[in-house]
Every structure is written in C-alpha cells, then in structure tokens.
Amino acid sequence: AQSVTQPDIHITVSEGASLELRCNYSYGATPYLFWYVQSPGQGLQLLLKYFSGDTLVQGIKGFEAEFKRSQSSFNLRKPSVHWSDAAEYFCAVGASGGSYIPTFGRGTSLIVHP
Amino acid sequence: DTAVSQTPKYLVTQMGNDKSIKCEQNLGHDTMYWYKQDSKKFLKIMFSYNNKELIINETVPNRFSPKSPDKAHLNLHINSLELGDSAVYFCASSPSVGLQFFGPGTRLTVL
Numbered sequence: 001a002q003s004v005t006q007p008d009i010h011i012t013v014s015e016g017a018s019l020e021l022r023c024n025y026s027y028g029a030t031p032y033l034f035w036y037v038q039s040p041g042q043g044l045q046l047l048l049k050y051f052s053g054d055t056l057v058q059g060i061k062g063f064e065a066e067f068k069r070s071q072s073s074f075n076l077r078k079p080s081v082h083w084s085d086a087a088e089y090f091c092a093v094g095a096s097g098g099s100y101i102p103t104f105g106r107g108t109s110l111i112v113h114p
Numbered sequence: 115d116t117a118v119s120q121t122p123k124y125l126v127t128q129m130g131n132d133k134s135i136k137c138e139q140n141l142g143h144d145t146m147y148w149y150k151q152d153s154k155k156f157l158k159i160m161f162s163y164n165n166k167e168l169i170i171n172e173t174v175p176n177r178f179s180p181k182s183p184d185k186a187h188l189n190l191h192i193n194s195l196e197l198g199d200s201a202v203y204f205c206a207s208s209p210s211v212g213l214q215f216f217g218p219g220t221r222l223t224v225l
Contacts, residue, residue, distance in 0.1 A: 034214075043118075044214070049213060101159055101162060106155070107155045107156070107157075
C-alpha cells in the first residue's frame with residue numbers, strides 16, 4: 001500500500017523568500033504524484049502532477065516540484081512566496097497500478113509573514 | 115460553469131437528525147468520491163463511485179449512505195447524526211488515476 005509523509009506541519013516564511021515543502025512517499029513502483037493547495041474555506045486545487053517523463057514539473061501559481069526516485073521524494077518549491085500563497089498544502093500519491101484513489105499526506109500549513 | 119458543486123455549503127443540525135449533502139459534476143468524469151476532512155485537516159476517503167457503481171467503501175459507519183442517481187451526481191445521506199460527524203465533507207470527481215477535482219466543501223456542525 002502507498003503512503004505519504006509530509007514531515008512539516010507548519011512552515012513560516014517571509015514574503016519574497018523561497019519556499020520548499022517536503023513530501024516523501026512509499027510505493028513499490030513508479031507512483032503518480034500530486035500537490036494540492038487548499039486556501040482557507042475552500043476545496044483542494046491541483047497545483048501540479050507527475051506521471052512520467054521529466055522529473056521537474058511546473059505547476060500553476062509559479063510552483064514547481066521535483067521527483068527524486070532515489071530519495072522517494074516529491075518536494076514542492078517556489079522561488080518567491082507571495083502573501084496569497086498562505087494555505088494548506090497536500091501531497092498525494094496515486095498507484096500507477098490502476099487504483100483511482102490517491103493517498104494524501106496530512107498537509108503542511110504555510111504561513112507567510114509580511 | 116462550476117466544475118464540482120456541493121450544496122449546502124454550511125449545515126448546522128442537532129444530534130440525531132438525518133441530513134443530506136448533494137454533489138454534482140459537469141466534467142463528464144466517471145468516478146466520484148466523498149472525503150471527510152477533520153479539524154486537523156486530515157483527508158479521509160469515505161466512498162468512491164465509478165459509473166454509478168460503488169467501488170470503494172472505507173470503514174465508514176452505515177449511518178452514511180451514498181446515492182448516485184447518475185454518473186454526474188453523488189449524494190451523501192447521513193442518519194442519526196452524532197457529534198463526531200462534525201467535519202468538512204468534500205466531493206470530488208476524477209478522470210484518471212489519482213487526479214481529483216474537488217468541490218468547495220460542506221461544513222457540517224452537529225450540536
């Protein structure tokens with residue numbers, strides 16, 4: 001069975017600073033990987049996904065993530081954070097074997113200081 | 115042209131009552147889900163339907179009953195509401211493995 005770990009419950013950054021949110025997964029084969037963002041009072045929105053190919057994937061809102069098979073990681077990055085990026089971020093892994101059900105991490109809450 | 119919609123957005127009710135939450139998607143996806151998000155933001159899958167057929171039913175009390183009248187709708191009915199049912203419930207639909215489109219959520223408060 002697949003699993004996802006987001007080791008940081010909260011991350012605080014200053015506006016304009018760079019950001020990296022960590023995600024580690026456990027899955028026996030090549031996984032499908034996702035990052036979602038949840039703004040306060042909203043549903044989850046897909047930021048980016050990795051299915052295959054280039055291990056550096058670009059997403060919306062200036063986010064990118066890099067799949068590192070050797071480290072079982074899929075960390076999310078942004079070079080310069082904006083106050084509107086304050087939200088909850090969820091990493092998810094989907095089994096490439098056919099299950100439609102992704103497994104979500106527990107989320108990382110991003111706080112942005114002015 | 116909302117992709118996945120849920121009603122109501124807020125639901126406040128007394129213990130013991132029965133309530134329903136409705137979900138509709140206009141994306142043409144075959145698979146729909148219900149998730150429960152607790153106060154710590156943990157997302158737990160409850161049910162999954164593919165083409166109106168139940169394919170996943172996690173360990174959810176049988177007071178929760180999903181109904182899919184057609185593949186664009188997946189409603190959630192809850193009987194005999196309990197305090198522990200208070201949460202945000204999300205509907206989602208999916209065109210492919212793992213990729214999910216979420217509704218805005220329904221915040222259920224049981225008093």
